[in-house]
Amino acid sequence: METQAITIRRPDDWHVHLRDGDMLRAVAPYTARRFARAIVMPNLVPPVTSVAAAEAYRDRIVAALPEGTAFQPLMTCYLTDDADPEEVARGFEAGVWAACKLYPAGATTNSASGVTDVRNIRPVLERMQRIGMPLLVHGEVTDPAVDVFDREAVFIERVGAGLVRDFPELKIVMEHITTADAAEFVAAGGPLLGATITPQHLHLNRNALFAGGLRPHAYCLPVVKRERHRLAVRAAAVSGSPKFFLGTDSAPHAVEAKESGCGCAGIFNAPFALESYLQVFEEEGAIDRFEAFASENGARFYGLPLNQGTVTLAREAVDVPERVAGVVPFHAGERLAWRVVETD
Ligand SMILES: NC(=O)N[C@@H](CC(=O)O)C(=O)O
């Protein structure tokens, strides 16, 4: 008989953009109502590069949530060319930072201060390797000669493979993987190499960008790819391998910033993320592997305890509104098959 409901251990989101100010207050509750913890991206303006800035941001996140919300933001350090190994280690050892984030300069939203050449951060990476601090990677080259759709695969060739070779004891997460190349690279690596997977890269291929006209709300980075890549990423997500885990990359932008002559990259998927992922696991005949992907693999990779609470989803249709918190959510106007009915 068809599964009618599923209860899983309370999940974590291993990659989210909570933003700041009014946007933070508007969107953070959607992450906190579902996830016990989240790895919070540091690409604010200015970026979160110091321990003091991370602590202040963490306080603003907690203050943005309803009183008594049990949600733990896990902060990250935005690496720049002149990142200081001492500051990085100090923040990690003090329990402020859970990881460092590598943005190749210019690769994505608010990455202008990112790293221009990984050789510039070798001392930081050596230190991170020594203290067991994970490196989270936006894995795209920025070379304008490289086709936008090839930037992840070329990053693996030019940068990723070297990182894994030169830092064999460093925990590395390839964030928001989008290609068969990335899925294979991660699967072939050792246990210290993992990857996060977003809902949009499981649902959409690049046709979605042009379905009946230009679709800014399907635009994120890395951009969605060909169908064969979507299928490879789906296969990785449902494979049962502990190397792949949930990271929504929920990345809200104001409607005017998306629907523009030069629209921002990012999809706001926090409100219905679990419903969206579960639909994919069901389509792939892998409902029994959903809990590991959502609630276990990431925590084990990071070396953190598993959560205690649970979330229950039932087979009940839910209509995704056109706007949530004033932002267009992923799946806007669509009907999803599963609904969260209980969290405790
Ligand atoms: N994913 C996106 O398309 N956008 C993210 C940045 C990122 O994760 O690369 C954002 O901050 O808007």
Ligand SMILES: [Zn+2]
């Ligand atoms: Zn990114």
Ligand SMILES: [Zn+2]
């Ligand atoms: Zn992101």
